[in-house]
Amino acid sequence: MKRALVGVALLSGAVQVTVVASGCLPFLKQGTTEKALTPEEQERREQAGEADLVKAKKTNTESAYKLVMKRHPDTRAYHAAASAIAAMRVEEAKVALSKDDKYRARELAEEALKTGDGQVQAAAKAVLDQIAQMQIDAVVKAANDALKDGTTPESCAKATESLATALRAEKDPDGLRVKHAQALEPVTSCLRALLDGAGALEGKDGIKAYAAMRKTIEAPATRLAVGAEASQALLASLHEQVTRALQSATQADIKAKKWENAATTIRDWTEGGAATPKQIEAVKQSVREAVSKDLLERGRAALGKPGAEAMLAELERGIKFLGAAAPEEMKTLQSQIAVWIPCNKLKCTAAAKPKLMYTFGVAPLLPITNPSATEGENLPTATKVWVVATAGSQSLVAKDDPGEAKSLGEKLSAARGWVASSFLNAEDTSEWLPVGAALEKARVWLPVGGDGTPYMLGMVQSVSGKEVSVKRTEDSQIVTVKRDVLRVGVLKQGLKVLAYCTDNQAPTPARFEQVVQSPSGQPIARVTCLTADGKDDKSRDEVLGRLRSKVEWLPPRKP
Numbered sequence: 234m235k236r237a238l239v240g241v242a243l244l245s246g247a248v249q250v251t252v253v254a255s256g257c258l259p260f261l262k263q264g265t266t267e268k269a270l271t272p273e274e275q276e277r278r279e280q281a282g283e284a285d286l287v288k289a290k291k292t293n294t295e296s297a298y299k300l301v302m303k304r305h306p307d308t309r310a311y312h313a314a315a316s317a318i319a320a321m322r323v324e325e326a327k328v329a330l331s332k333d334d335k336y337r338a339r340e341l342a343e344e345a346l347k348t349g350d351g352q353v354q355a356a357a358k359a360v361l362d363q364i365a366q367m368q369i370d371a372v373v374k375a376a377n378d379a380l381k382d383g384t385t386p387e388s389c390a391k392a393t394e395s396l397a398t399a400l401r402a403e404k405d406p407d408g409l410r411v412k413h414a415q416a417l418e419p420v421t422s423c424l425r426a427l428l429d430g431a432g433a434l435e436g437k438d439g440i441k442a443y444a445a446m447r448k449t450i451e452a453p454a455t456r457l458a459v460g461a462e463a464s465q466a467l468l469a470s471l472h473e474q475v476t477r478a479l480q481s482a483t484q485a486d487i488k489a490k491k492w493e494n495a496a497t498t499i500r501d502w503t504e505g506g507a508a509t510p511k512q513i514e515a516v517k518q519s520v521r522e523a524v525s526k527d528l529l530e531r532g533r534a535a536l537g538k539p540g541a542e543a544m545l546a547e548l549e550r551g552i553k554f555l556g557a558a559a560p561e562e563m564k565t566l567q568s569q570i571a572v573w574i575p576c577n578k579l580k581c582t583a584a585a586k587p588k589l590m591y592t593f594g595v596a597p598l599l600p601i602t603n604p605s606a607t608e609g610e611n612l613p614t615a616t617k618v619w620v621v622a623t624a625g626s627q628s629l630v631a632k633d634d635p636g637e638a639k640s641l642g643e644k645l646s647a648a649r650g651w652v653a654s655s656f657l658n659a660e661d662t663s664e665w666l667p668v669g670a671a672l673e674k675a676r677v678w679l680p681v682g683g684d685g686t687p688y689m690l691g692m693v694q695s696v697s698g699k700e701v702s703v704k705r706t707e708d709s710q711i712v713t714v715k716r717d718v719l720r721v722g723v724l725k726q727g728l729k730v731l732a733y734c735t736d737n738q739a740p741t742p743a744r745f746e747q748v749v750q751s752p753s754g755q756p757i758a759r760v761t762c763l764t765a766d767g768k769d770d771k772s773r774d775e776v777l778g779r780l781r782s783k784v785e786w787l788p789p790r791k792p
Contacts, residue, residue, distance in 0.1 A: 282310030289314060295321060312350075319349030323356045335364050368399065380419055384430070386445040389423040393449070396420060396458035417459055424450065424459075424467055432474055439482075443475050443507035475508050479516045487523050490547075492554050495520055521558050524551055532566045536573055537641045545570045569645040571602050572629075576645070579604060579624030583644055587619040587635045590628075591663070593792075594671040596656035598630070604651035612652070614671040615663040621648050628654045664788035666721045672696050676722030678787055679703050679714055687731060687740075687781040690722055707778030720787040724748060724758075731781035734762035734773055740781050742767075748777065 270278070282305030289297035298314040305311050326341035338360065345357035380388050396417070427449070431442035449455060450471055456464040479502055483495040499516060502508045508516075528551045535544035548567040552559045592612050599609040604627055612618070618630040621644035628651065635647035667675050673696055678688040691703040694711060701719060704711050724745055731740035743760040751757045756777045762770040 278305065279308050279310070281305065282308040286310040286313055290317075293317075315348050316350040316353050319345040319353045320356070323349070323353060323360060326357070326360045330360065330364065330367075335367060339364050377419060380423055384423050384426040386427060386449055389420065389427060390449050390452065390454070392420045392423060393452070393455045393458040397454035401457070417463070421459055421463060421467070424455075425470070428467075428470060428474055432478060435482075437501065437505070439478060440502055440505040440507045443471070443478065444505050446471055447475075447507060472509070472512060476512055476515065479508055479512065480519060483516065483520060487520060490527075492520070492524055492551070496554070521555055524555060525560055525563060528563060529560075529566065532563070532570060533642075536566070536570055536645075539577060541570050541574055541577070545574060565646060566642070569642045572645040572648055573641070575602055575604055576622055576624065576629060579627065581622045581624035581629065583622045583641050584620055587621050587631060587638055587644065587647065588659075589634075590618050590620055590630070590657040590659060591661055592616040592618065592652070592656050593658050593662040593665060594656055594668050596652050598632075598650035598652055599627075601629075601648055601650050604629075609650060612656075614667045614675075615661070615665070618652065618657070619647070620657070621645070623654065626654050627651050628657060630657075662791075664721050664723055664725075665791040666716070666719055668792075669696070672701065672716075676724075677701075677703060678720040678722050678782060679705070679712070680718055680784075681781070688720065688784060688787060689781055690778060705778070707776075717790070720784065720790055723788070729782065729786040730758075730760060731783070732758075732760045732762065732773060732775045733779065734760075734770070740779075743773070743775075744769075745780070746772075749774065 282301065285301045285304060289301050295318055298317050301314040302311050322341045322345035326338045326345065329335075329338035329341060342357045342360040342364070346354050346361070349357060380392050424446075427442075427446050431439060431446055434442050450464065450467050455467075459467070479499070482498050482502070486492065486495040486498065499513060499520070503513050528548055532544055532548055535541045545567065548563065548570065552563060552567060555563075592614055594614050596612040596614075596616070597609045598612050599606045604624070616632075618632060619635055620628045620630050621635065621638070622629040629648045630650065630652050631644075631647040632649045633647070635644065638644045638647055666672070666677070672693050675693050677691055677693055679691050680686050681689050690706040691712075692706065694702040694704050696702075696716070699716050700713055701716050702711055702713050703719075726746055728745040730743055730745050732743040733739075734741050734743055742763045744763060746759045746761055749757045749759050751774075758775045758777045758780050760773055760775055760780075762773055764770050
């Protein structure tokens with residue numbers, strides 16, 4: 234039971250009595266100012282206190298000592314009486330300790346430590362040391378009992394929980410943890426042994442062991458028992474070991490090109506809870522990098538060589554496996570090899586430098602990976618293409634200028650299809666009169682009348698051998714003429730024409746500039762009229778169909 238304890242304080246000779254709750258020290262408190270005592274008066278007080286202290290020692294009761302303290306504040310007797318009470322607290326603490334009431338014993342010993350003299354304080358400290366040793370012994374015993382059945386996740390968890398239970402009841406768990414260092418070593422050794430044991434297991438047994446280890450180490454009881462620093466060190470060791478184990482588990486499959494098996498292994502580790510999301514992503518990235526590096530190295534070596542079909546299948550499989558993570562250079566390499574395989578079958582030869590060519594006639598552009606196809610995109614006559622490789626009567630062409638493409642891969646990437654070489658010409662064919670089907674729907678110049686008469690514009694409707702049916706632009710009349718008399722109707726700036734610049738009945742020389750649209754949507758030719766001596770005159774808009782030209786002013790018929 235708690236007892237009332239009287240404390241006093243003295244300030245400038247003044248005395249004020251204060252009643253304090255049990256377990257607290259008597260203390261000095263400032264009070265009202267009082268006349269200072271003379272040495273003689275103080276000595277008389279000391280002697281009276283000593284006399285009462287002698288009587289109190291005879292009865293040796295707490296009440297007697299408290300009476301001394303009440304009657305004789307600020308005297309040697311007061312302090313001796315307080316120390317005597319502290320000595321009683323030490324004895325009470327010993328009794329409580331004998332009854333295994335460590336918390337009450339600690340409370341009494343700590344009170345004695347604060348109020349007793351040196352001898353009493355030493356006795357109180359001895360009691361506190363005994364309590365601490367009993368706690369240590371109890372916790373060590375609990376930890377060792379938990380571990381007596383061997384190193385298992387269950388025994389480690391039980392041992393850490395026993396430590397955590399002791400620490401939860403403490404106001405200073407960090408301090409008690411230091412005292413319990415003896416118990417920490419078996420526990421941490423147990424945890425590290427589990428880590429080593431997990432590393433010796435393979436497959437799903439290893440995954441299960443690591444998952445159990447993670448659960449034990451991340452448990453709040455473990456962190457409390459071994460401390461934040463040791464817990465973090467154990468967790469770091471677990472992460473490092475799991476990463477190595479996971480990489481080792483996938484390495485053989487990656488080396489054997491069994492990427493799907495590696496992905497299954499990673500999935501098992503993820504679902505088993507043995508690895509963190511960050512670790513899983515790191516291993517996935519490692520696998521992606523290994524697969525990409527391997528495929529790129531082998532693919533580049535296969536490009537330009539026979540038997541690349543197997544490598545193409547590998548690249549396609551790799552791109553499917555990697556999904557969105559497949560690098561663009563791998564997709565490019567896959568495309569290049571897909572083009573190379575049919576090219577190689579045709580025994581193609583890559584051009585030293587892409588060469589500009591022009592189609593003549595409607596040129597079928599056959600699929601890039603199937604040069605033997607019977608149909609493809611039709612390229613209009615005079616289309617620019619760049620030959621990147623040739624194979625017999627066929628040319629592999631690009632539709633856009635590949636620039637200074639030098640490597641085989643660059644040339645194959647630029648290619649868009651195969652064209653029969655007979656449709657290609659090194660000369661610009663834009664002013665050549667198309668042949669065959671290419672002539673249909675083409676704009677042409679045709680003679681108005683007999684030979685030597687001015688030419689007018691028309692649109693080819695159909696071709697039958699050498700006979701060509703043409704709709705005249707001016708009056709929409711359809712006439713049939715020989716192909717030999719036609720000229721290509723390409724309207725280039727600077728072409729010399731005849732326009733009605735001064736007389737609506739007699740056209741005079743002019744220079745064509747461009748085609749414009751009238752408000753009604755009718756195509757209009759804008760021309761620059763010429764003077765008699767050939768100099769520029771006024772600008773004029775002429776109905777396109779009314780333009781005339783002379784055969785000698787028009788591009789020569791080719792071929």
